[in-house]
Amino acid sequence: MKRFLTILFSSLFILSCTNIENNKNENVIKLQTELDSIKKIITENQNSSKTQIATFLTFQKENAEQAMNFYIKLFNNSKIINIKRWEKGAPGKEGTIMHATFSLNDKLFMCSDSPAIHDWGFTPAVSNFVECKDEQQLNKLFSKLSENGKVMMPLNNYGFSTKFGFVEDQFGVSWQLNLK
Incomplete structure (x- = not known):
């Protein structure tokens, strides 16, 4: 009986240690997954919370598109990123640029054709x-x-x-x- 109890306790101890090791591995995997998720969220928040500074050009002679095209042809690594145009019935002349984003040698610029004529240029x-x-x-x-x-x-x-x-x-x- 003593031998039986010794074998039983030894078996329970080994089984218990095996379960602890399996649980430990599962917990490590869960913690690593959680840590990776937190790192991803922090990185996304840092990227979205960075303050982007861009040059914004307000054109008052309905020539924003002409200027933008002139500039992107002049500088390497330049492109139009996005254009939103004034629609019919909007404050600006239909088809002119409400807002455009472009890059000149990878530097961000924005422009628009202002429907209002300002006292400044x-x-x-x-x-x-x-x-x-x-x-x-x-x-x-x-x-x-x-x-x-x-x-x-x-x-x-x-x-x-x-x-x-x-x-x-x-x-x-x-x-x-x-x-x-």
């Missing part, structure tokens, strides 16, 4: 600064952006860079073009 005090990779790119951008626009500072060495130019394009948007 674009100002050179706020401009797009472009760091050019070489002199060829600088000359091309300067030439294209100043065409039918206004040269505010011709290409030159002003002491703070190798070559620099400041232009207002045909749409009234200002550009500082720099070569280190």
